[in-house]
Amino acid sequence: MPDPNSSGAPTPRVRFAPSPTGFLHVGSARTFIFNWLYARHNHGTMVLRLDDTDVERNTDASVQSIFEGLRWLGLDWDEEYKQSERLDLHRQAAEAIFAKGLAYRDFTPAHAAPTHSEVDDHSSSQGAWLSNPGMRELSREESDRRAAAGEPFALRYRVPRGEGRILQFVDGVYGAQSKPADEVEDFALLRSDGMPTYHLASCVDDADLRISNIIRGQDHLTNTFKHLLIFEGLGAQPPHFAHLPLLVAPDGAKLSKRKHGPVVSVTTYRDAGFLPQAFVNFLCLLGWSPKNDREFLTLDEIRDLFTLEGVNRANAVINFTDEDPFDAKAVWLNAEHIRALPVEELSRDLQPFFEQAGFNASPEKILAVTPLIRERIKLLRDAVAAADFFFLDKLAPYDPAELIPQKGDAALARRVLQTALEVLPATAFDHDSLDKALRDAAASLGLKAGPMFQPIRVAVCGRKNAPPLFETMVVLGREVCLERIRQAEQNLQSFA
RNA sequence: GGCGCUAUCGUCUAGGGGUUAGGACGUGAGAUUCUCAAUCUUAAAACCCGGGUUCGAUUCCCGGUAGCGCUACCA
Numbered sequence: 001m002p003d004p005n006s007s008g009a010p011t012p013r014v015r016f017a018p019s020p021t022g023f024l025h026v027g028s029a030r031t032f033i034f035n036w037l038y039a040r041h042n043h044g045t046m047v048l049r050l051d052d053t054d055v056e057r058n059t060d061a062s063v064q065s066i067f068e069g070l071r072w073l074g075l076d077w078d079e080e081y082k083q084s085e086r087l088d089l090h091r092q093a094a095e096a097i098f099a100k101g102l103a104y105r106d107f108t109p110a111h112a113a114p115t116h117s118e119v120d121d122h123s124s125s126q127g128a129w130l131s132n133p134g135m136r137e138l139s140r141e142e143s144d145r146r147a148a149a150g151e152p153f154a155l156r157y158r159v160p161r162g163e164g165r166i167l168q169f170v171d172g173v174y175g176a177q178s179k180p181a182d183e184v185e186d187f188a189l190l191r192s193d194g195m196p197t198y199h200l201a202s203c204v205d206d207a208d209l210r211i212s213n214i215i216r217g218q219d220h221l222t223n224t225f226k227h228l229l230i231f232e233g234l235g236a237q238p239p240h241f242a243h244l245p246l247l248v249a250p251d252g253a254k255l256s257k258r259k260h261g262p263v264v265s266v267t268t269y270r271d272a273g274f275l276p277q278a279f280v281n282f283l284c285l286l287g288w289s290p291k292n293d294r295e296f297l298t299l300d301e302i303r304d305l306f307t308l309e310g311v312n313r314a315n316a317v318i319n320f321t322d323e324d325p326f327d328a329k330a331v332w333l334n335a336e337h338i339r340a341l342p343v344e345e346l347s348r349d350l351q352p353f354f355e356q357a358g359f360n361a362s363p364e365k366i367l368a369v370t371p372l373i374r375e376r377i378k379l380l381r382d383a384v385a386a387a388d389f390f391f392l393d394k395l396a397p398y399d400p401a402e403l404i405p406q407k408g409d410a411a412l413a414r415r416v417l418q419t420a421l422e423v424l425p426a427t428a429f430d431h432d433s434l435d436k437a438l439r440d441a442a443a444s445l446g447l448k449a450g451p452m453f454q455p456i457r458v459a460v461c462g463r464k465n466a467p468p469l470f471e472t473m474v475v476l477g478r479e480v481c482l483e484r485i486r487q488a489e490q491n492l493q494s495f496a
Numbered sequence: 497g498g499c500g501c502u503a504u505c506g507u508c509u510a511g512g513g514g515u516u517a518g519g520a521c522g523u524g525a526g527a528u529u530c531u532c533a534a535u536c537u538u539a540a541a542a543c544c545c546g547g548g549u550u551c552g553a554u555u556c557c558c559g560g561u562a563g564c565g566c567u568a569c570c571a
Contacts, residue, residue, distance in 0.1 A: 191569035222566040453530040465532035
Protein backbone atom coordinates (compact mmCIF):
# COMPACT_ATOMS: atom_id res chain seq x y z
CA MET A 1 0.00 0.00 0.00
CA PRO A 2 1.91 3.03 -1.26
CA ASP A 3 1.66 6.12 0.82
CA PRO A 4 1.11 9.28 -1.20
CA ASN A 5 2.43 11.26 1.73
CA SER A 6 6.08 11.85 1.93
CA SER A 7 5.72 12.30 5.67
CA GLY A 8 5.63 8.58 6.21
CA ALA A 9 2.60 8.89 8.48
CA PRO A 10 -0.06 6.39 7.51
CA THR A 11 -2.80 7.91 5.49
CA PRO A 12 -6.29 7.65 7.00
CA ARG A 13 -8.96 5.42 5.56
CA VAL A 14 -12.53 6.41 6.34
CA ARG A 15 -15.82 5.00 5.22
CA PHE A 16 -19.40 6.02 4.74
CA ALA A 17 -21.66 3.02 5.26
CA PRO A 18 -25.31 3.74 4.56
CA SER A 19 -27.91 1.03 4.75
CA PRO A 20 -30.20 1.10 1.74
CA THR A 21 -33.54 1.17 3.49
CA GLY A 22 -34.78 4.48 2.11
CA PHE A 23 -33.74 7.60 0.28
CA LEU A 24 -30.57 9.46 1.19
CA HIS A 25 -31.34 11.21 4.43
CA VAL A 26 -29.93 14.66 5.22
CA GLY A 27 -28.35 13.22 8.36
CA SER A 28 -26.62 10.51 6.36
CA ALA A 29 -25.55 13.09 3.82
CA ARG A 30 -23.93 15.09 6.57
CA THR A 31 -22.11 12.03 7.89
CA PHE A 32 -20.88 11.36 4.39
CA ILE A 33 -19.71 14.95 4.03
CA PHE A 34 -17.82 14.91 7.32
CA ASN A 35 -16.12 11.68 6.37
CA TRP A 36 -15.23 13.09 2.99
CA LEU A 37 -13.85 16.24 4.56
CA TYR A 38 -11.76 14.26 6.98
CA ALA A 39 -10.43 12.03 4.23
CA ARG A 40 -9.63 14.83 1.82
CA HIS A 41 -8.25 17.16 4.46
CA ASN A 42 -5.83 14.43 5.49
CA HIS A 43 -5.12 13.13 1.98
CA GLY A 44 -6.72 9.85 2.93
CA THR A 45 -8.97 7.33 1.27
CA MET A 46 -12.73 7.52 1.15
CA VAL A 47 -14.54 4.19 1.11
CA LEU A 48 -18.21 3.81 0.28
CA ARG A 49 -19.76 0.66 1.67
CA LEU A 50 -23.37 -0.34 1.35
CA ASP A 51 -24.36 -1.93 4.64
CA ASP A 52 -27.09 -4.11 3.23
CA THR A 53 -27.31 -7.00 5.65
CA ASP A 54 -30.94 -6.32 6.48
CA VAL A 55 -32.44 -8.25 3.58
CA GLU A 56 -35.97 -7.57 4.76
CA ARG A 57 -35.73 -3.82 4.42
CA ASN A 58 -33.22 -3.27 1.65
CA THR A 59 -34.45 -2.17 -1.74
CA ASP A 60 -32.84 -1.49 -5.11
CA ALA A 61 -34.76 1.77 -5.30
CA SER A 62 -33.04 2.85 -2.15
CA VAL A 63 -29.62 1.98 -3.54
CA GLN A 64 -30.41 4.08 -6.61
CA SER A 65 -31.67 6.94 -4.48
CA ILE A 66 -28.56 6.94 -2.34
CA PHE A 67 -26.22 7.03 -5.32
CA GLU A 68 -28.33 9.72 -6.91
CA GLY A 69 -28.06 11.83 -3.78
CA LEU A 70 -24.35 11.28 -3.37
CA ARG A 71 -23.65 12.08 -7.00
CA TRP A 72 -25.62 15.29 -6.67
CA LEU A 73 -23.56 16.38 -3.70
CA GLY A 74 -20.58 16.21 -5.99
CA LEU A 75 -18.25 14.53 -3.52
CA ASP A 76 -16.27 11.54 -4.70
CA TRP A 77 -15.05 8.32 -3.16
CA ASP A 78 -12.18 6.01 -3.92
CA GLU A 79 -13.39 2.49 -3.19
CA GLU A 80 -16.77 0.87 -3.16
CA TYR A 81 -18.07 -2.29 -1.46
CA LYS A 82 -21.28 -4.12 -0.80
CA GLN A 83 -21.59 -5.84 2.50
CA SER A 84 -23.92 -8.49 1.13
CA GLU A 85 -21.07 -9.71 -1.09
CA ARG A 86 -18.86 -10.30 1.89
CA LEU A 87 -21.07 -12.68 3.82
CA ASP A 88 -18.51 -15.46 3.83
CA LEU A 89 -16.03 -13.20 5.53
CA HIS A 90 -18.54 -12.32 8.22
CA ARG A 91 -19.45 -15.94 8.87
CA GLN A 92 -15.82 -16.97 9.04
CA ALA A 93 -15.22 -14.20 11.52
CA ALA A 94 -18.17 -15.33 13.63
CA GLU A 95 -16.83 -18.86 13.47
CA ALA A 96 -13.41 -17.70 14.61
CA ILE A 97 -14.83 -15.77 17.53
CA PHE A 98 -16.92 -18.76 18.51
CA ALA A 99 -13.92 -21.04 18.23
CA LYS A 100 -12.04 -18.83 20.66
CA GLY A 101 -14.86 -19.27 23.13
CA LEU A 102 -15.73 -15.59 22.92
CA ALA A 103 -19.25 -16.29 21.68
CA TYR A 104 -21.96 -18.79 22.46
CA ARG A 105 -25.11 -20.15 20.86
CA ASP A 106 -28.37 -18.80 22.20
CA PHE A 107 -31.23 -21.18 21.48
CA THR A 108 -33.85 -18.89 22.96
CA PRO A 109 -36.54 -18.57 20.30
CA ALA A 110 -36.44 -15.19 18.57
CA HIS A 111 -38.84 -12.74 20.24
CA ALA A 112 -38.84 -14.78 23.42
CA ALA A 113 -36.32 -12.42 24.90
CA PRO A 114 -37.75 -9.42 26.72
CA THR A 115 -37.98 -6.43 24.45
CA HIS A 116 -37.16 -2.91 25.37
CA SER A 117 -40.77 -1.93 25.88
CA GLU A 118 -41.40 -4.94 28.05
CA VAL A 119 -38.54 -3.97 30.26
CA ASP A 120 -40.05 -0.50 30.46
CA ASP A 121 -43.43 -1.89 31.40
CA HIS A 122 -42.05 -3.93 34.22
CA SER A 123 -41.00 -0.96 36.26
CA SER A 124 -40.04 -3.42 38.95
CA SER A 125 -37.23 -4.81 36.84
CA GLN A 126 -33.92 -3.29 37.73
CA GLY A 127 -31.02 -2.66 35.39
CA ALA A 128 -30.54 -3.74 31.85
CA TRP A 129 -31.00 -7.09 30.21
CA LEU A 130 -27.64 -8.81 29.87
CA SER A 131 -28.31 -12.29 28.55
CA ASN A 132 -30.97 -14.94 28.22
CA PRO A 133 -31.14 -17.34 31.16
CA GLY A 134 -29.11 -20.51 30.85
CA MET A 135 -27.67 -19.92 27.43
CA ARG A 136 -24.34 -18.47 28.36
CA GLU A 137 -23.67 -21.43 30.64
CA LEU A 138 -24.61 -24.14 28.16
CA SER A 139 -21.86 -26.72 27.88
CA ARG A 140 -20.08 -26.96 24.56
CA GLU A 141 -21.32 -30.54 24.23
CA GLU A 142 -24.95 -29.69 24.70
CA SER A 143 -24.62 -26.64 22.48
CA ASP A 144 -23.10 -28.75 19.70
CA ARG A 145 -25.75 -31.45 20.13
CA ARG A 146 -28.67 -29.02 19.87
CA ALA A 147 -27.10 -27.26 16.92
CA ALA A 148 -26.52 -30.58 15.18
CA ALA A 149 -30.14 -31.45 15.82
CA GLY A 150 -31.05 -28.44 13.74
CA GLU A 151 -32.31 -26.26 16.55
CA PRO A 152 -32.04 -22.60 15.46
CA PHE A 153 -29.81 -20.28 17.46
CA ALA A 154 -28.39 -16.81 17.50
CA LEU A 155 -24.70 -16.37 18.16
CA ARG A 156 -23.96 -14.00 21.00
CA TYR A 157 -20.78 -12.39 22.18
CA ARG A 158 -19.69 -13.66 25.56
CA VAL A 159 -19.09 -10.28 27.20
CA PRO A 160 -16.55 -10.54 30.06
CA ARG A 161 -18.35 -10.66 33.41
CA GLY A 162 -17.21 -10.21 36.96
CA GLU A 163 -13.67 -9.31 35.99
CA GLY A 164 -14.11 -5.64 36.66
CA ARG A 165 -13.07 -5.06 33.09
CA ILE A 166 -13.42 -1.45 31.89
CA LEU A 167 -13.92 -0.85 28.19
CA GLN A 168 -12.48 2.42 26.99
CA PHE A 169 -11.60 4.52 24.02
CA VAL A 170 -10.91 8.13 23.19
CA ASP A 171 -13.53 9.64 20.96
CA GLY A 172 -12.35 12.22 18.47
CA VAL A 173 -15.24 14.46 19.39
CA TYR A 174 -16.51 13.38 22.80
CA GLY A 175 -13.19 12.65 24.42
CA ALA A 176 -12.39 9.78 26.80
CA GLN A 177 -15.20 7.25 27.09
CA SER A 178 -15.40 4.26 29.35
CA LYS A 179 -17.90 1.70 30.50
CA PRO A 180 -17.69 -1.41 32.67
CA ALA A 181 -18.00 -4.56 30.57
CA ASP A 182 -20.39 -5.84 33.22
CA GLU A 183 -22.97 -3.37 31.94
CA VAL A 184 -22.72 -4.44 28.31
CA GLU A 185 -25.26 -7.03 27.24
CA ASP A 186 -24.41 -10.18 25.33
CA PHE A 187 -25.23 -8.75 21.93
CA ALA A 188 -25.90 -10.87 18.87
CA LEU A 189 -23.30 -11.57 16.21
CA LEU A 190 -25.39 -13.85 14.00
CA ARG A 191 -29.13 -14.07 13.73
CA SER A 192 -30.89 -17.37 13.84
CA ASP A 193 -31.12 -17.32 10.06
CA GLY A 194 -27.34 -17.24 9.93
CA MET A 195 -27.13 -13.64 8.75
CA PRO A 196 -24.62 -11.39 10.48
CA THR A 197 -25.92 -8.52 12.54
CA TYR A 198 -24.93 -4.95 11.84
CA HIS A 199 -22.39 -4.95 14.66
CA LEU A 200 -20.56 -8.01 13.38
CA ALA A 201 -20.63 -7.20 9.69
CA SER A 202 -19.64 -3.61 10.28
CA CYS A 203 -16.65 -4.40 12.46
CA VAL A 204 -15.46 -7.30 10.34
CA ASP A 205 -15.52 -5.10 7.26
CA ASP A 206 -13.94 -2.17 9.02
CA ALA A 207 -11.14 -4.43 10.12
CA ASP A 208 -10.78 -6.12 6.75
CA LEU A 209 -10.87 -2.84 4.84
CA ARG A 210 -8.32 -1.42 7.26
CA ILE A 211 -10.53 1.53 8.15
CA SER A 212 -8.46 3.79 10.37
CA ASN A 213 -11.09 6.29 11.45
CA ILE A 214 -14.75 5.68 11.99
CA ILE A 215 -16.75 8.89 11.82
CA ARG A 216 -20.43 8.30 12.37
CA GLY A 217 -23.54 9.49 14.16
CA GLN A 218 -23.61 9.85 17.91
CA ASP A 219 -26.31 7.20 18.06
CA HIS A 220 -23.42 4.74 17.86
CA LEU A 221 -21.45 6.19 20.74
CA THR A 222 -22.53 3.53 23.24
CA ASN A 223 -22.44 0.79 20.61
CA THR A 224 -18.76 1.46 20.32
CA PHE A 225 -18.06 -0.57 23.46
CA LYS A 226 -19.52 -3.61 21.74
CA HIS A 227 -17.46 -2.86 18.68
CA LEU A 228 -14.32 -2.70 20.78
CA LEU A 229 -15.10 -6.21 21.96
CA ILE A 230 -15.63 -7.45 18.42
CA PHE A 231 -12.35 -6.00 17.22
CA GLU A 232 -10.72 -7.70 20.15
CA GLY A 233 -12.40 -10.99 19.27
CA LEU A 234 -11.12 -10.55 15.74
CA GLY A 235 -7.62 -9.94 17.02
CA ALA A 236 -7.68 -6.59 15.25
CA GLN A 237 -6.53 -3.19 16.37
CA PRO A 238 -9.63 -1.01 16.77
CA PRO A 239 -9.78 2.11 14.60
CA HIS A 240 -10.10 5.62 15.96
CA PHE A 241 -13.65 6.65 16.61
CA ALA A 242 -15.29 10.04 16.27
CA HIS A 243 -18.98 10.57 16.78
CA LEU A 244 -21.01 13.37 15.31
CA PRO A 245 -23.85 15.16 17.07
CA LEU A 246 -27.19 14.25 15.61
CA LEU A 247 -29.38 16.34 13.34
CA VAL A 248 -32.80 16.74 14.89
CA ALA A 249 -36.16 18.21 13.92
CA PRO A 250 -37.45 21.47 15.45
CA ASP A 251 -39.32 19.42 18.03
CA GLY A 252 -36.06 17.82 19.09
CA ALA A 253 -36.95 14.44 17.66
CA LYS A 254 -34.66 12.50 15.40
CA LEU A 255 -35.43 13.23 11.75
CA SER A 256 -37.63 10.58 10.24
CA LYS A 257 -39.34 10.09 6.94
CA ARG A 258 -42.56 9.02 8.55
CA LYS A 259 -42.82 11.93 10.93
CA HIS A 260 -41.24 14.74 8.96
CA GLY A 261 -41.83 13.85 5.34
CA PRO A 262 -39.75 14.76 2.29
CA VAL A 263 -37.73 17.45 4.08
CA VAL A 264 -35.41 14.71 5.29
CA SER A 265 -34.51 13.62 1.76
CA VAL A 266 -31.64 15.31 -0.03
CA THR A 267 -33.44 15.02 -3.37
CA THR A 268 -36.04 17.43 -2.02
CA TYR A 269 -33.34 20.05 -1.70
CA ARG A 270 -32.00 19.29 -5.14
CA ASP A 271 -35.44 19.54 -6.74
CA ALA A 272 -36.17 22.84 -5.03
CA GLY A 273 -33.07 24.29 -6.58
CA PHE A 274 -30.44 24.18 -3.91
CA LEU A 275 -26.91 24.28 -5.24
CA PRO A 276 -25.00 21.28 -3.94
CA GLN A 277 -22.17 23.47 -2.68
CA ALA A 278 -24.66 25.57 -0.72
CA PHE A 279 -26.31 22.51 0.72
CA VAL A 280 -22.95 21.11 1.77
CA ASN A 281 -21.99 24.47 3.25
CA PHE A 282 -25.20 24.51 5.28
CA LEU A 283 -24.89 20.94 6.53
CA CYS A 284 -21.29 21.52 7.61
CA LEU A 285 -22.32 24.42 9.78
CA LEU A 286 -24.67 22.14 11.68
CA GLY A 287 -22.38 20.76 14.32
CA TRP A 288 -19.14 22.14 13.04
CA SER A 289 -17.61 25.58 13.13
CA PRO A 290 -14.47 27.01 11.57
CA LYS A 291 -14.41 29.21 14.70
CA ASN A 292 -13.61 32.33 12.75
CA ASP A 293 -17.08 33.77 12.26
CA ARG A 294 -17.14 32.80 8.62
CA GLU A 295 -20.23 31.06 7.32
CA PHE A 296 -20.20 31.41 3.57
CA LEU A 297 -17.54 28.94 2.56
CA THR A 298 -16.53 27.13 -0.59
CA LEU A 299 -15.93 23.40 -0.54
CA ASP A 300 -12.20 23.95 -0.84
CA GLU A 301 -12.22 26.30 2.11
CA ILE A 302 -14.22 23.92 4.25
CA ARG A 303 -11.92 21.05 3.34
CA ASP A 304 -8.88 23.09 4.30
CA LEU A 305 -10.41 24.28 7.56
CA PHE A 306 -12.02 21.04 8.64
CA THR A 307 -10.90 19.36 11.82
CA LEU A 308 -12.60 17.08 14.32
CA GLU A 309 -11.76 19.61 17.03
CA GLY A 310 -14.19 21.99 15.37
CA VAL A 311 -17.03 19.55 15.79
CA ASN A 312 -19.61 20.46 18.39
CA ARG A 313 -21.08 17.98 20.88
CA ALA A 314 -24.70 19.05 21.13
CA ASN A 315 -27.38 17.96 18.67
CA ALA A 316 -28.26 20.50 16.01
CA VAL A 317 -31.78 21.48 15.07
CA ILE A 318 -32.55 21.76 11.39
CA ASN A 319 -35.39 24.19 11.09
CA PHE A 320 -38.48 23.68 9.01
CA THR A 321 -42.22 24.05 9.23
CA ASP A 322 -45.12 22.81 7.17
CA GLU A 323 -45.37 26.13 5.33
CA ASP A 324 -41.64 26.59 5.00
CA PRO A 325 -39.86 23.30 4.52
CA PHE A 326 -36.34 24.71 4.35
CA ASP A 327 -34.14 26.11 7.06
CA ALA A 328 -33.90 29.88 6.55
CA LYS A 329 -30.15 29.75 6.85
CA ALA A 330 -29.91 27.10 4.17
CA VAL A 331 -31.97 29.30 1.89
CA TRP A 332 -29.84 32.34 2.64
CA LEU A 333 -26.64 30.41 2.01
CA ASN A 334 -28.08 29.17 -1.25
CA ALA A 335 -28.81 32.73 -2.34
CA GLU A 336 -25.22 33.64 -1.47
CA HIS A 337 -23.84 30.78 -3.53
CA ILE A 338 -26.12 31.66 -6.41
CA ARG A 339 -24.75 35.19 -6.44
CA ALA A 340 -21.22 33.87 -6.24
CA LEU A 341 -21.65 31.73 -9.34
CA PRO A 342 -20.42 32.96 -12.74
CA VAL A 343 -23.40 33.94 -14.90
CA GLU A 344 -22.65 31.26 -17.48
CA GLU A 345 -22.64 28.55 -14.85
CA LEU A 346 -25.77 29.78 -13.14
CA SER A 347 -27.59 30.03 -16.40
CA ARG A 348 -26.74 26.40 -17.15
CA ASP A 349 -28.05 25.36 -13.75
CA LEU A 350 -31.25 27.27 -14.42
CA GLN A 351 -31.96 25.61 -17.76
CA PRO A 352 -33.67 22.46 -16.43
CA PHE A 353 -35.97 24.52 -14.24
CA PHE A 354 -37.17 26.57 -17.20
CA GLU A 355 -37.56 23.46 -19.28
CA GLN A 356 -39.58 21.81 -16.59
CA ALA A 357 -41.84 24.85 -16.48
CA GLY A 358 -42.53 24.32 -20.18
CA PHE A 359 -40.89 27.56 -21.28
CA ASN A 360 -39.40 27.91 -24.72
CA ALA A 361 -36.08 28.96 -23.30
CA SER A 362 -32.97 28.89 -25.44
CA PRO A 363 -29.61 28.87 -23.65
CA GLU A 364 -28.88 32.30 -25.17
CA LYS A 365 -32.08 33.77 -23.81
CA ILE A 366 -31.48 32.28 -20.37
CA LEU A 367 -27.96 33.64 -20.38
CA ALA A 368 -29.34 37.11 -21.08
CA VAL A 369 -31.97 36.82 -18.37
CA THR A 370 -29.75 35.33 -15.67
CA PRO A 371 -27.97 38.51 -14.58
CA LEU A 372 -31.32 40.22 -14.20
CA ILE A 373 -32.73 37.68 -11.79
CA ARG A 374 -29.71 36.33 -10.00
CA GLU A 375 -30.04 38.73 -7.09
CA ARG A 376 -33.74 38.14 -6.88
CA ILE A 377 -33.86 34.40 -6.38
CA LYS A 378 -32.97 32.29 -3.38
CA LEU A 379 -33.65 28.87 -4.87
CA LEU A 380 -33.09 27.96 -8.51
CA ARG A 381 -36.75 27.16 -8.92
CA ASP A 382 -37.61 30.77 -7.98
CA ALA A 383 -36.29 31.73 -11.40
CA VAL A 384 -39.39 30.40 -13.08
CA ALA A 385 -41.66 32.85 -11.32
CA ALA A 386 -39.11 35.65 -11.43
CA ALA A 387 -38.52 35.46 -15.17
CA ASP A 388 -41.74 34.09 -16.65
CA PHE A 389 -42.54 37.26 -18.60
CA PHE A 390 -39.31 36.93 -20.56
CA PHE A 391 -40.47 33.66 -22.04
CA LEU A 392 -44.23 33.95 -22.26
CA ASP A 393 -45.57 35.00 -25.67
CA LYS A 394 -48.57 36.52 -24.02
CA LEU A 395 -48.46 38.12 -20.62
CA ALA A 396 -50.64 36.53 -18.00
CA PRO A 397 -53.69 38.74 -17.39
CA TYR A 398 -53.14 41.40 -14.75
CA ASP A 399 -55.26 44.09 -13.16
CA PRO A 400 -54.99 47.31 -15.24
CA ALA A 401 -55.13 49.24 -11.98
CA GLU A 402 -51.55 48.05 -11.43
CA LEU A 403 -50.53 50.35 -14.28
CA ILE A 404 -51.49 53.43 -12.32
CA PRO A 405 -48.61 54.86 -10.29
CA GLN A 406 -48.88 55.60 -6.57
CA LYS A 407 -49.80 59.26 -6.83
CA GLY A 408 -51.64 59.36 -10.08
CA ASP A 409 -54.68 58.30 -11.99
CA ALA A 410 -55.57 56.34 -15.08
CA ALA A 411 -55.25 59.42 -17.24
CA LEU A 412 -51.68 59.94 -16.09
CA ALA A 413 -50.82 56.33 -16.69
CA ARG A 414 -52.23 56.59 -20.20
CA ARG A 415 -50.22 59.69 -20.89
CA VAL A 416 -47.06 57.90 -19.75
CA LEU A 417 -47.70 54.92 -21.95
CA GLN A 418 -48.61 57.07 -24.94
CA THR A 419 -45.44 59.06 -24.51
CA ALA A 420 -43.43 55.85 -24.32
CA LEU A 421 -45.12 54.68 -27.48
CA GLU A 422 -44.03 57.85 -29.22
CA VAL A 423 -40.47 57.82 -27.97
CA LEU A 424 -39.51 54.17 -28.11
CA PRO A 425 -39.70 53.52 -31.87
CA ALA A 426 -36.92 56.02 -32.36
CA THR A 427 -34.81 54.90 -29.42
CA ALA A 428 -31.91 52.50 -29.65
CA PHE A 429 -32.56 49.50 -27.39
CA ASP A 430 -29.57 49.64 -25.17
CA HIS A 431 -29.42 50.59 -21.53
CA ASP A 432 -28.07 54.11 -21.87
CA SER A 433 -30.29 55.16 -24.74
CA LEU A 434 -33.40 53.91 -22.99
CA ASP A 435 -32.34 55.57 -19.78
CA LYS A 436 -31.88 58.94 -21.48
CA ALA A 437 -34.97 58.75 -23.66
CA LEU A 438 -37.32 57.75 -20.86
CA ARG A 439 -35.92 60.23 -18.39
CA ASP A 440 -36.23 63.01 -20.93
CA ALA A 441 -39.78 61.91 -21.57
CA ALA A 442 -40.50 62.01 -17.86
CA ALA A 443 -39.11 65.53 -17.66
CA SER A 444 -41.26 66.63 -20.56
CA LEU A 445 -44.29 65.34 -18.68
CA GLY A 446 -43.13 66.96 -15.49
CA LEU A 447 -42.78 63.58 -13.84
CA LYS A 448 -40.19 61.99 -11.62
CA ALA A 449 -38.66 58.67 -12.52
CA GLY A 450 -40.94 56.60 -10.33
CA PRO A 451 -44.32 57.56 -11.77
CA MET A 452 -42.84 57.41 -15.24
CA PHE A 453 -41.23 53.97 -15.03
CA GLN A 454 -43.87 52.19 -13.03
CA PRO A 455 -46.60 52.07 -15.70
CA ILE A 456 -44.07 50.99 -18.28
CA ARG A 457 -42.69 48.30 -16.00
CA VAL A 458 -46.11 46.86 -15.37
CA ALA A 459 -47.00 47.06 -19.04
CA VAL A 460 -43.86 45.22 -20.04
CA CYS A 461 -43.59 42.71 -17.18
CA GLY A 462 -47.19 42.34 -16.16
CA ARG A 463 -46.43 43.05 -12.54
CA LYS A 464 -45.11 45.72 -10.23
CA ASN A 465 -42.02 43.99 -8.93
CA ALA A 466 -39.51 43.09 -11.54
CA PRO A 467 -35.86 43.48 -12.51
CA PRO A 468 -34.52 46.90 -13.49
CA LEU A 469 -36.54 48.36 -16.34
CA PHE A 470 -33.95 49.21 -18.98
CA GLU A 471 -32.08 45.91 -18.81
CA THR A 472 -35.37 44.14 -18.98
CA MET A 473 -36.48 46.05 -22.05
CA VAL A 474 -33.22 45.37 -23.79
CA VAL A 475 -33.65 41.62 -23.32
CA LEU A 476 -37.29 41.73 -24.36
CA GLY A 477 -36.57 43.78 -27.48
CA ARG A 478 -38.35 46.70 -29.05
CA GLU A 479 -41.19 44.83 -30.74
CA VAL A 480 -42.32 42.96 -27.65
CA CYS A 481 -42.09 46.08 -25.50
CA LEU A 482 -44.10 48.21 -27.91
CA GLU A 483 -46.69 45.52 -28.30
CA ARG A 484 -47.13 45.10 -24.55
CA ILE A 485 -47.28 48.84 -23.95
CA ARG A 486 -49.90 49.23 -26.66
CA GLN A 487 -51.89 46.45 -25.07
CA ALA A 488 -51.62 48.05 -21.65
CA GLU A 489 -52.73 51.38 -23.02
CA GLN A 490 -55.82 49.71 -24.41
CA ASN A 491 -56.53 47.93 -21.13
CA LEU A 492 -56.42 51.29 -19.45
CA GLN A 493 -58.94 52.75 -21.85
CA SER A 494 -61.57 50.21 -20.96
CA PHE A 495 -60.59 50.53 -17.33
CA ALA A 496 -61.24 54.27 -17.20
C1' G B 497 -36.17 1.25 34.65
C1' G B 498 -30.52 0.92 33.59
C1' C B 499 -26.31 3.13 31.19
C1' G B 500 -24.33 7.09 28.36
C1' C B 501 -24.12 11.97 25.88
C1' U B 502 -25.57 17.09 25.88
C1' A B 503 -27.15 22.08 27.76
C1' U B 504 -24.87 30.19 25.34
C1' C B 505 -30.14 34.80 21.76
C1' G B 506 -36.19 31.66 18.28
C1' U B 507 -32.24 28.76 15.22
C1' C B 508 -26.84 27.71 13.85
C1' U B 509 -22.69 28.95 16.68
C1' A B 510 -17.87 31.75 18.99
C1' G B 511 -15.97 32.40 23.67
C1' G B 512 -14.29 31.39 28.35
C1' G B 513 -12.66 32.40 36.10
C1' G B 514 -12.92 39.26 35.77
C1' U B 515 -15.81 40.42 28.41
C1' U B 516 -20.44 45.99 26.85
C1' A B 517 -20.90 37.45 26.32
C1' G B 518 -18.97 38.03 19.73
C1' G B 519 -20.82 36.49 14.72
C1' A B 520 -24.63 34.58 11.37
C1' C B 521 -29.78 33.49 9.88
C1' G B 522 -34.50 35.18 10.90
C1' U B 523 -37.37 39.55 12.94
C1' G B 524 -38.16 45.25 13.68
C1' A B 525 -36.53 50.28 12.19
C1' G B 526 -33.86 53.42 8.85
C1' A B 527 -30.72 54.69 4.43
C1' U B 528 -30.22 53.89 -0.85
C1' U B 529 -32.11 52.73 -6.05
C1' C B 530 -37.15 53.41 -11.34
C1' U B 531 -40.34 48.81 -8.26
C1' C B 532 -38.55 44.35 -6.07
C1' A B 533 -34.14 42.29 -4.71
C1' A B 534 -29.23 43.16 -3.29
C1' U B 535 -26.34 46.45 -0.24
C1' C B 536 -25.38 49.56 4.19
C1' U B 537 -26.68 51.30 9.22
C1' U B 538 -29.34 50.10 13.45
C1' A B 539 -32.61 47.68 17.35
C1' A B 540 -34.62 43.73 20.22
C1' A B 541 -32.86 38.84 21.53
C1' A B 542 -28.98 34.02 25.26
C1' C B 543 -25.05 31.72 29.36
C1' C B 544 -31.29 25.65 32.29
C1' C B 545 -31.72 25.47 37.95
C1' G B 546 -29.35 24.72 42.85
C1' G B 547 -25.09 24.08 45.64
C1' G B 548 -19.94 24.26 46.11
C1' U B 549 -14.45 25.93 44.77
C1' U B 550 -12.78 30.98 44.38
C1' C B 551 -11.62 37.69 45.98
C1' G B 552 -14.75 36.65 41.65
C1' A B 553 -18.42 32.09 38.15
C1' U B 554 -21.89 31.85 32.37
C1' U B 555 -16.95 29.28 32.27
C1' C B 556 -14.25 24.45 36.95
C1' C B 557 -16.69 20.46 40.38
C1' C B 558 -21.14 18.06 42.33
C1' G B 559 -26.41 17.46 42.29
C1' G B 560 -31.05 18.38 39.94
C1' U B 561 -33.90 19.16 35.65
C1' A B 562 -34.69 18.72 30.57
C1' G B 563 -33.50 16.83 25.73
C1' C B 564 -31.29 13.08 22.96
C1' G B 565 -29.04 8.23 22.31
C1' C B 566 -28.22 3.01 23.51
C1' U B 567 -30.64 -0.74 26.17
C1' A B 568 -33.38 -5.81 19.02
C1' C B 569 -31.76 -12.18 16.16
C1' C B 570 -32.79 -2.78 12.95
C1' A B 571 -28.92 -0.29 11.14
